[in-house]
Amino acid sequence: xxxxxxxxxxxxxxxxxxxxxxxxxxxxxxxxxxxxxxxxxxxxxxxxxxxxxxxxxxxxxxxxxxxxxxxxxxxxxxxxxxxxxxxxxxxxxxxxxxxxxxxxxxxxxxxxxxxxxxxxxxxxxxxxxxxxxxxxxxxxxxxxxxxxxxxxxxxxxxxxxxxxxxxxxxxxxxxxxxxxxxxxxxxxxxxxxxxxxxxxxxxx
Ligand code: MN
Numbered sequence: 001x002x003x004x005x006x007x008x009x010x011x012x013x014x015x016x017x018x019x020x021x022x023x024x025x026x027x028x029x030x031x032x033x034x035x036x037x038x039x040x041x042x043x044x045x046x047x048x049x050x051x052x053x054x055x056x057x058x059x060x061x062x063x064x065x066x067x068x069x070x071x072x073x074x075x076x077x078x079x080x081x082x083x084x085x086x087x088x089x090x091x092x093x094x095x096x097x098x099x100x101x102x103x104x105x106x107x108x109x110x111x112x113x114x115x116x117x118x119x120x121x122x123x124x125x126x127x128x129x130x131x132x133x134x135x136x137x138x139x140x141x142x143x144x145x146x147x148x149x150x151x152x153x154x155x156x157x158x159x160x161x162x163x164x165x166x167x168x169x170x171x172x173x174x175x176x177x178x179x180x181x182x183x184x185x186x187x188x189x190x191x192x193x194x195x196x197x198x199x200x201x202x203x204x
Pocket of ligand 1: 030034076162164166167
């Protein structure tokens with residue numbers, strides 16, 4: 001079977017299309033090298049599972065590695081799709097997600113401020129993410145350490161921002177706030193809404 005392993009997806013836009021906020025060099029390195037490394041890491045583990053031969057695994061270590069590589073793979077897929085060219089993206093949110101932001105945060109300004117703080121406050125490598133809890137019908141901002149998504153039933157991720165240095169260092173060096181500001185020019189609300197509407201329609 002061909003789909004037994006993970007594959008690096010193509011970007012939904014060209015490598016130059018996020019300029020000037022994200023350079024071709026930065027995006028290419030991030031996608032072709034870093035994202036590829038998580039694909040390779042995840043597949044190496046899957047191949048280890050395929051070759052189970054009676055020898056015991058260190059299950060705890062393998063679970064952690066699996067979460068890291070598969071988490072890294074999936075989060076990057078989310079990241080690429082929730083970005084887009086600045087002439088078509090950025091600005092104020094629209095659709096369902098705009099309604100949730102208004103309901104739970106009062107205003108987009110307040111939401112942007114808190115999400116920015118969550119991103120800036122990621123210690124070391126990690127992500128800022130927006131989740132939607134179906135139990136309470138609320139959206140929450142969360143941080144993910146490294147790529148280790150701890151799955152909470154009833155929650156799903158709607159939007160992510162990669163805060164690993166590899167995501168911005170070529171373009172922004174140590175200026176994390178400038179990178180986060182650039183993110184708001186590239187955010188693809190249509191995709192955030194697609195994820196939100198799909199999740200709201202899914203059976204629990
Ligand atoms: Mn990354």
